[in-house]
Amino acid sequence: MPFREKLVSAIAARGSLLCVGLDPEIARLPAPLPRTPDGALRLNLAVIEATADLACAYKPNLAFYEALGREGYDVLRATLGAIPRDVPVIGDAKRGDIGNTARQYAAALFDDLGFDAVTVNPYLGGDAVEPFLAYADRGVLVVCRTSNPGAAEIQDLPVVDDGTTVPLYEVVARRVQRWNRDGNAGLVVGATAPTELDRIREIAPDLPILVPGIGAQAGDLAAAVRADRPGAPAIISASRTIMFAGSGLDFAAAAHRAARELRDAIRQARSG
Amino acid sequence: MPFREKLVSAIAARGSLLCVGLDPEIARLPAPLPRTPDGALRLNLAVIEATADLACAYKPNLAFYEALGREGYDVLRATLGAIPRDVPVIGDAKRGDIGNTARQYAAALFDDLGFDAVTVNPYLGGDAVEPFLAYADRGVLVVCRTSNPGAAEIQDLPVVDDGTTVPLYEVVARRVQRWNRDGNAGLVVGATAPTELDRIREIAPDLPILVPGIGAQAGDLAAAVRADRPGAPAIISASRTIMFAGSGLDFAAAAHRAARELRDAIRQARSG
Numbered sequence: 145m146p147f148r149e150k151l152v153s154a155i156a157a158r159g160s161l162l163c164v165g166l167d168p169e170i171a172r173l174p175a176p177l178p179r180t181p182d183g184a185l186r187l188n189l190a191v192i193e194a195t196a197d198l199a200c201a202y203k204p205n206l207a208f209y210e211a212l213g214r215e216g217y218d219v220l221r222a223t224l225g226a227i228p229r230d231v232p233v234i235g236d237a238k239r240g241d242i243g244n245t246a247r248q249y250a251a252a253l254f255d256d257l258g259f260d261a262v263t264v265n266p267y268l269g270g271d272a273v274e275p276f277l278a279y280a281d282r283g284v285l286v287v288c289r290t291s292n293p294g295a296a297e298i299q300d301l302p303v304v305d306d307g308t309t310v311p312l313y314e315v316v317a318r319r320v321q322r323w324n325r326d327g328n329a330g331l332v333v334g335a336t337a338p339t340e341l342d343r344i345r346e347i348a349p350d351l352p353i354l355v356p357g358i359g360a361q362a363g364d365l366a367a368a369v370r371a372d373r374p375g376a377p378a379i380i381s382a383s384r385t386i387m388f389a390g391s392g393l394d395f396a397a398a399a400h401r402a403a404r405e406l407r408d409a410i411r412q413a414r415s416g
Numbered sequence: 417m418p419f420r421e422k423l424v425s426a427i428a429a430r431g432s433l434l435c436v437g438l439d440p441e442i443a444r445l446p447a448p449l450p451r452t453p454d455g456a457l458r459l460n461l462a463v464i465e466a467t468a469d470l471a472c473a474y475k476p477n478l479a480f481y482e483a484l485g486r487e488g489y490d491v492l493r494a495t496l497g498a499i500p501r502d503v504p505v506i507g508d509a510k511r512g513d514i515g516n517t518a519r520q521y522a523a524a525l526f527d528d529l530g531f532d533a534v535t536v537n538p539y540l541g542g543d544a545v546e547p548f549l550a551y552a553d554r555g556v557l558v559v560c561r562t563s564n565p566g567a568a569e570i571q572d573l574p575v576v577d578d579g580t581t582v583p584l585y586e587v588v589a590r591r592v593q594r595w596n597r598d599g600n601a602g603l604v605v606g607a608t609a610p611t612e613l614d615r616i617r618e619i620a621p622d623l624p625i626l627v628p629g630i631g632a633q634a635g636d637l638a639a640a641v642r643a644d645r646p647g648a649p650a651i652i653s654a655s656r657t658i659m660f661a662g663s664g665l666d667f668a669a670a671a672h673r674a675a676r677e678l679r680d681a682i683r684q685a686r687s688g
Contacts (some may be wrong), residue, residue: 169520207517210524216495217486240537242564244656245479248441252482265512267559269566287539292514294541301587304577312475312584315573384516405531 147260147283147328148352148375150232153198156375157230159370161199161307161414162407165236165383166191166223167208174324174389174395175231181215183209187395188223191387198407202227203381205236224257232260234354234379238287240265246275252278262330263284266316270323280326284350288320288344289313291334291357313340317347330354333371335363337382345371353378359385360407371414382406419532419555419600420624420647422504425683427649429502432677433686435473435626437508437655438463438495439480444528444660446667453487459667462493463659466672470679474499475653476543478507482636504532506626511560512537518547526551533557535604535626542595552598555624559580560592560616561585563606566672585612589619591688599679605643607635607652625650630678631657641685654678
């Protein structure tokens with residue numbers, strides 16, 4: 145099933161816009177788990193089980209698996225195998241390279257690992273994003289305005305485009321609108337930048353937007369929810385707040401509670 | 417040994433600015449090799465042996481290993497193990513993510529895989545590059561102006577910075593100068609953009625510059641050589657022209673010949 149349909153179905157089935165990030169940082173594993181790749185996998189499996197009825201999507205960030213070395217691939221595979229089949233999985237990879245190389249990344253992420261969607265970087269231009277977009281049934285979420293403190297340094301630079309001066313992230317949003325020939329593109333916009341998120345939603349009214357930065361990064365939940373549109377969802381993502389909600393024996397129950405609270409806060413903001 | 421010293425030593429020892437890209441695309445493997453991860457490794461080992469006296473650096477692009485799936489990691493490891501220890505290895509990864517995640521990528525690339533240098537993407541800003549720069553003995557080559565046909569779409573956008581309007585890639589070059597507190601930063605600028613390369617060298621007189629795009633992408637060799645400075649080398653990189661110089665039984669000899677010709681063409685341009 146194409147990414148967007150699968151996402152919209154999962155949102156409807158669970159009544160949730162919450163995406164759970166699966167970033168098993170070894171140094172932060174709950175005390176009962178060994179600080180090993182196996183411990184990372186056990187945390188992932190517990191978090192998936194504890195949130196299976198609450199998450200409209202899962203989002204493993206590849207960095208946390210690559211940091212595990214040789215065993216990272218197997219941990220990622222086993223993690224993907226445990227995710228309910230009706231829930232889309234976003235590979236947070238933020239790849240960006242020239243066309244010939246981008247095709248290899250797309251093959252790795254879509255053909256080999258089977259992600260429903262991936263995140264990519266816009267800096268190399270449309271021809272570097274095209275090999276991902278060529279997979280018409282997969283989602284391609286282009287990094288637009290990120291949630292980190294230094295995001296503004298490059299992304300907010302004033303750019304002259306079509307006769308007006310706008311921040312670079314606005315130009316990126318405009319370009320992604322143009323690149324989106326098959327309707328499978330989307331954007332990544334951090335919840336820590338609510339004004340920018342509102343503006344980007346105006347520019348791109350019908351693109352799904354992945355909104356990280358809720359939770360540990362203290363993003364603006366109301367702004368994230370405001371970006372939600374029928375058929376073009378806001379995918380509101382939290383990782384550390386859920387993964388590391390508990391540091392002791394209760395880590396799975398704590399993850400469930402943290403995810404439920406976030407899902408409910410999102411629900412309340414949607415109906416309020 | 418810090419990346420820059422190791423690089424300068426290897427350049428002096430071999431009288432060569434040639435960096436050999438190790439991108440073993442399965443679909444293009446020479447006929448005598450099986451189109452499998454093992455075939456990819458055998459090509460890499462043959463190319464390394466055939467170019468060991470000609471290359472001042474090697475540059476595996478991670479995409480080609482990730483596309484091999486589970487076995488890609490072992491192919492990369494075995495490849496790294498075959499590279500002469502006095503030659504620096506650049507992990508062409510173009511990673512870019514927020515600080516917490518960038519630290520994981522840096523751990524994967526520097527601690528686990530042991531690269532002497534990596535390529536990174538500037539779009540997320542200085543705090544996303546900082547976790548790489550924190551490894552003071554490793555090189556961090558920031559993507560500035562790339563070699564693909566669509567590079568201009570984002571990188572050439574006119575940006576207002578410090579009161580003047582300049583292309584975005586110039587602002588990136590300026591920022592990398594600023595981020596470079598420990599002297600371990602560098603840039604990536606494609607040889608297909610000779611005017612831009614000249615301009616970037618003016619802005620950043622003392623940064624090493626990785627210059628891909630020679631060979632298959634038909635970049636400007638004279639411009640690449642013009643960017644070379646004592647202590648701040650131009651690392652002139654070719655991949656496909658060398659890896660796939662021969663498609664039959666002679667592939668190793670053909671790779672040697674192609675690398676020697678490129679090394680000599682660079683030498684001639686340097687002395688000319």
